[in-house]
Amino acid sequence: MKKLKNIFIIIICVSVASQIHFNVLIQGFTIAFSVVVFSIFLYNYVDLNPIKIAIITGITTSLYKSFWLYWNIMSFSKVIKMTAPEIVFYVTYGIIFYFSYYKSRKKELTKFMILVFCCDFLSNLVEISVRTKLIGINSNIIKDLLIVACVRTLITLIILIAMKYYKSFLIREEHEERYRRLILLTSAFKSEVYFMNKNAAEIEDVMKKSFSAYQIVSKNHYPDELKNLTLDISKDVHEIKKDYIRVMRGLEEITNDKIDTEPMNIRDIINILEIDTKDYIVTKNLDIELKFKVDCEFYVLKHFYLMSIIRNLIFNSIEAIDNKKKGLVKLKIEKVEDEYVFSVSDNGTGINSSNLNFIFNPGFSTKYNKETGSICRGIGLTLVRDLAQDIFKGNIFVQSIENKNTIFTVKIPITSFRR
Structure with a gap:
């Protein structure tokens, strides 16, 4: 066929x-x-x-x-x-x-x-x-046929070479697109694994508390039903912890790749994020302008985590703009004294002053799905803060005026990026 x-x-x-x-x-x-x-x-x-x-x-x-x-x-x-x-x-x-x-x-x-x-x-x-x-x-006809054959052969060669270059260009474009998607996927994946590692410590703490509750109940001669209940809770938490750690270790093995050891230029990181963000804006048909500016040059070894920080802040800004016309999201990276400063700002809905002290708390979110009514899980800013502090020894700050703008600023010591 x-x-x-x-x-x-x-x-x-x-x-x-x-x-x-x-x-x-x-x-x-x-x-x-x-x-x-x-x-x-x-x-x-x-x-x-x-x-x-x-x-x-x-x-x-x-x-x-x-x-x-x-x-x-x-x-x-x-x-x-x-x-x-x-x-x-x-x-x-x-x-x-x-x-x-x-x-x-x-x-x-x-x-x-x-x-x-x-x-x-x-x-x-x-x-x-x-x-x-x-x-x-005669000889003239033969000469003319030779010229015709030569010209058509040359045209054929030019077209074939052009086709080869075009194919190689398409393949290169496809490989670059796959690489960008791989980097973004790995960034999100590793960030989730990092967050799971932090949760493992909290699960351990819950298990200790549940077992302490069992010991207190046993010593004070509470009813057997309560004693058995606290013991079952302790056992269940222990089993959950084992399964959780097993899954987490498996995920960590998947991310153990040579790509993790290769430092990445900050401009390349931002270029990938800019392409991804523009694609998202076009797909969602949003009226949002992006302005990305990098005023310094440096390499990042743990680039997956930095990418996750910046990407979360950018998409947080996009969500804050909502359906506002002529939205604007700005990213600026500069060197200030002994720190690299990453600022992400938007002209969105802003943050209510009463919520500013809670936005980095795990689970806190004011966003919900309008179709299902489900509240978002609210780990984005928590993850950003934890990565900035734990991985890069930096800090994050927020300034916001309700219904006007919001600026997130991440400050990371230059020494955190030195190899």
Whole structure:
């Protein structure tokens, strides 16, 4: 089915390209762009038999040209006489190509181009021989055929090289896109694992408290039901902790990759975040302008965590803008004395002054899903604070005026980025 589809594509393209031509040398003989198109298809569709393709293409192209010529000449015999020799051209081309290249194990562009030149010249020579019945072929005609073959071969080479560069460009773009997605995914993944590690310590604390409760109940001779209940709670928390740690260790092993050890330039980090954020804004059809500015140059070893900090703040700002028209999110990174300062600001809804003291608390959130009514889990700013403090030994500050703007500022010592 795929081969039939490819054959159909070749027939259509070559037939259309055959209309780009000019008459030279003798009456009825044309130099057409279709030969270039035919050669390019032979190079790309290596699984198709050149002889079969040449026969089908030659017949189809001749019929196509006959149809248009008939309206002008109105003589079927003259039209056939003018177009039929083209079938000879394509068949000759296909046979030469089949035995010289298709059956050859070694296939390379240089060999292909030499063969295209030979096929073009020899096929034209055979076609003219058929048209003139071997009469009238002289050195001038042979010279002209050599020039035509050379020009069409050169055009074919240029198009093939352009196609190769275009394909490599698309592949490079695809690889870059995959790399950006991998970096962002790994950043979110590692941040979640970090947060789980912190939760493990809290689970341990809950387990100790539940066991202490069991000991108190046992010593004070409370009812057996209460004693058994506290013991069951302690056991359940212990089992939850074991499962939690097992899952967490498995996730940590997944992230143990060489990419973690490679420092990343701050400009590359911001470039990835900017592309990702712009894609999100376009996808959500938001009226938000981004202004990212990096005034310093440095490398980050733990770039996944820094990316998570900045990304959380940026998307927090986008959510704060909500449906406001002409939203603006700014990111500025600069060096101030012995610190790198990261500031993310927006012209969104701002934060109520009564909530400013609680926004970094785990679970705190004023956001909810309008469709389901579910409240967001509220670990974004908690995670940002913990990463800034624990990983980079820095601090985070917030300034906000309700219904006007919000500015988050993260200050990290320069020494935290030195290798």
